Amino acid sequence: xxxxxxRKRLGEFSLEAAFQSEGRxxxxxxxxxxxxxSLVNMIAGLLPPDRGTxxxxxxxxxxxxxxxxxxxxxxxxxxVFQDARLFPHLDVRQNLDYGRRMNALAADPAQHKRITDLLxxxxxxxxxxxxxxxxxxxRVALGRALLSKPRLLLMDEPLGSLDEGxxxxxxxxxxxxxxxxxxMVYVSHDAAELRQLATQIVMLRDGRVTSFGGVKVLS
Amino acid sequence: MRDNPVFDITPTEWTAILLSLRVAVIATLVATPFGxxxxxxxxxREFWGKSVVDAVVHLPLVLxxxxxxxxxxxTFGRRGLVGAWLADHIGIVFAFRWTGAALACGxxxxxxxxxxxxxSIEAVDRRLEQAASTLGAAPWRVFATVTLPLALPGxxxxxxxxxxxxxxxFGATITFVSNIPGETQTISSAIYALISTPAGxxxxxxxxxxxxxxxxxxxxxxxxxxxxxxxxxxxx
Numbered sequence: 001x002x003x004x005x006x007r008k009r010l011g012e013f014s015l016e017a018a019f020q021s022e023g024r025x026x027x028x029x030x031x032x033x034x035x036x037x038s039l040v041n042m043i044a045g046l047l048p049p050d051r052g053t054x055x056x057x058x059x060x061x062x063x064x065x066x067x068x069x070x071x072x073x074x075x076x077x078x079x080v081f082q083d084a085r086l087f088p089h090l091d092v093r094q095n096l097d098y099g100r101r102m103n104a105l106a107a108d109p110a111q112h113k114r115i116t117d118l119l120x121x122x123x124x125x126x127x128x129x130x131x132x133x134x135x136x137x138x139r140v141a142l143g144r145a146l147l148s149k150p151r152l153l154l155m156d157e158p159l160g161s162l163d164e165g166x167x168x169x170x171x172x173x174x175x176x177x178x179x180x181x182x183x184m185v186y187v188s189h190d191a192a193e194l195r196q197l198a199t200q201i202v203m204l205r206d207g208r209v210t211s212f213g214g215v216k217v218l219s
Numbered sequence: 220m221r222d223n224p225v226f227d228i229t230p231t232e233w234t235a236i237l238l239s240l241r242v243a244v245i246a247t248l249v250a251t252p253f254g255x256x257x258x259x260x261x262x263x264r265e266f267w268g269k270s271v272v273d274a275v276v277h278l279p280l281v282l283x284x285x286x287x288x289x290x291x292x293x294t295f296g297r298r299g300l301v302g303a304w305l306a307d308h309i310g311i312v313f314a315f316r317w318t319g320a321a322l323a324c325g326x327x328x329x330x331x332x333x334x335x336x337x338x339s340i341e342a343v344d345r346r347l348e349q350a351a352s353t354l355g356a357a358p359w360r361v362f363a364t365v366t367l368p369l370a371l372p373g374x375x376x377x378x379x380x381x382x383x384x385x386x387x388x389f390g391a392t393i394t395f396v397s398n399i400p401g402e403t404q405t406i407s408s409a410i411y412a413l414i415s416t417p418a419g420x421x422x423x424x425x426x427x428x429x430x431x432x433x434x435x436x437x438x439x440x441x442x443x444x445x446x447x448x449x450x451x452x453x454x455x
Contacts, residue, residue: 046349072352073361085350089368089452098364099354148354 002026002152002185006042006052006062015039015207018052021185025178027198028187029218034204036187040154043185044079045072056152073102078150082160084141086129092140093125099148112147118180119143119173135166139173146182153177153184159193171196191218228425234401235409236429242317242405243385246325247378250332254377258336259362280330284390291323291395319396320403324385327392332381339373340366372448379441386433406430 005018015035028036041047043054045061048069054062056077061070078099086095096116100107116122119139129137138158145153158174159167174197178184188194194201195215203211203218211217228236260266261273279287295302295313305311313319343366351361367374389407396403398412410426413419 044353046353072349073355073357075353076355077353079350079353081346081350083346085344085346087347087351087365098351098356102351102355102357102360102364144354 001057002043002183003053003055004039004043006039006049006054008038008042008047008050010038013038013207017202017204017207017209019202019209019212021200021202023198023200024181025184025186025198025200027194027201027215028185028204029189029191029194029201030204031189033206035207036189036204037156039204040079040156040185040187043152044077044154045070045075076103076149076151078145078148078153080138080141080145080153080155080158082157084129084134084137084161086132086137086140086144088129090129091125092121092127092129092132095129095140095144096121096125096147099144103148105149111149115143115146118176133166134162135169138162138166138170142173142177146177151183153182154187155184156187157189159188159190167193194218228429229422231400232409232422232426235404235406235426238317238320238401238403239386239405239407240433242320242324243382246321246328246385247332247382249321250325250329250381251374251378254329254332254336254381255367255374258333258340258377259366261333262337262340276333277330279327279391284327284388285394287327288323288391288394291319291326291391295319295322295395313396315396315399315403317396317402320392320405323391323395324388327388328381328384331384332377335373335377335380336370339370339376342373343369369452372445372452375444375448376441379437379444383434383437386437387430 001020001022003020006015008015013035015038017035017039028039030036038047042049042062049062049064051064052062053060053064060068061075062068087098090098096112116125119142121136121139121143124132124136124140129140132140138161142158155174159170162170171193178197186194186197195218198215201211201213201215201217202209257272257276261269292314293299295305297303297306297312297314302313305313311318313322347365347369348361351365352358356364386405387407388405389411392403392405393408393411398404398408400409404412406426406429410423410430413423413426
């Protein structure tokens with residue numbers, strides 16, 4: 001369960017959001033500038049809230065009242081960015097392995113195979129990110145986040161930088177992933193995308209939660 | 220070729236050449252970790268007195284070298300504040316030793332070493348560092364596995380520039396450690412001694428040609444390294 005109750009001022013913009021989600025896939029829906037990315041960055045620990053609390057499965061990650069701020073590298077929260085952010089100096093295999101190495105996890109060839117199969121990235125392992133298409137890059141980024149064995153997966157418009165054709169290419173992988181059961185927070189400004197993926201919706205507007213509930217709040 | 224005086228390098232000249240190389244290599248290797256640390260601080264941290272630190276690093280670039288050399292003599296000389304302490308407690312003596320020449324060269328080349336490293340660290344995409352931290356990398360591991368390898372072309376460029384400056388350094392070195400053949404006489408100070416000696420012209424010319432050759436080799440080598448490193452980073 002993810003519990004968020006935070007306030008943050010960023011220049012002129014102020015974000016004030018509170019929600020609690022039991023859903024497997026929490027969809028953060030809103031126009032650009034609504035504060036979706038700031039909110040996800042706070043859940044990841046990249047952006048500390050000015051005030052408030054964030055807790056995941058009863059584990060407090062942020063609590064400004066007791067001065068708790070767990071840094072991102074200790075949160076075990078995976079993050080798939082809109083712009084993939086693969087490490088350009090490492091090949092695909094090393095990118096995929098990065099989280100496992102940093103968390104000092106034992107090698108898990110079965111898991112590695114399952115995820116490379118799930119995302120169809122087996123043939124790309126020896127390539128450099130510079131030689132991948134946008135869709136391939138996004139799949140590798142997804143695999144990299146998953147292989148760090150996160151407790152929660154954040155996805156910030158993972159299809160945002162792709163054209164329609166590429167989106168159709170990635171969406172089935174995301175649905176497969178949802179059906180694997182890993183909890184996710186999925187950010188999008190595309191209602192159709194969220195209808196296919198999300199089980200719960202948090203609707204954001206100008207830094208405030210305007211509605212919360214099942215996918216039907218999208219209509 | 221034996222009777223052409225331009226190619227007949229004497230043992231004294233060899234000593235000066237090897238000493239120059241040793242001084243410049245040691246100065247560069249010792250200065251590089253400090254240079255990387257400082258470049259990172261200047262590129263990534265805000266702290267009180269940052270502009271003062273930045274100015275002090277660049278000071279050897281604008282001060283007359285003789286001033287830097289004299290200041291080194293006052294601080295690191297046998298009776299200098301730091302020099303006396305180091306000699307008594309650690310046994311390192313800089314005054315009139317080749318180590319002093321290396322120190323002078325390291326200080327003089329430091330600004331040239333730091334600048335390209337700082338620029339290349341500033342150019343590393345911080346979003347990649349964020350991605351690394353969400354994958355479980357603690358800050359020092361982010362630095363070691365993402366920032367440092369991505370800044371490598373700049374680090375190499377800084378090392379080469381620093382080396383080139385160190386091997387050509389003259390003013391601060393001769394002020395601080397004098398011009399002792401076999402101990403502190405580098406190529407530059409040997410040339411200086413030779414051109415003020417009657418009939419030293421041929422020997423001076425030999426050393427001039429050698430310094431040109433070393434400079435060329437360093438620049439071409441640097442270019443090659445930088446191109447390879449850059450290609451690696453861009454995933455080719």
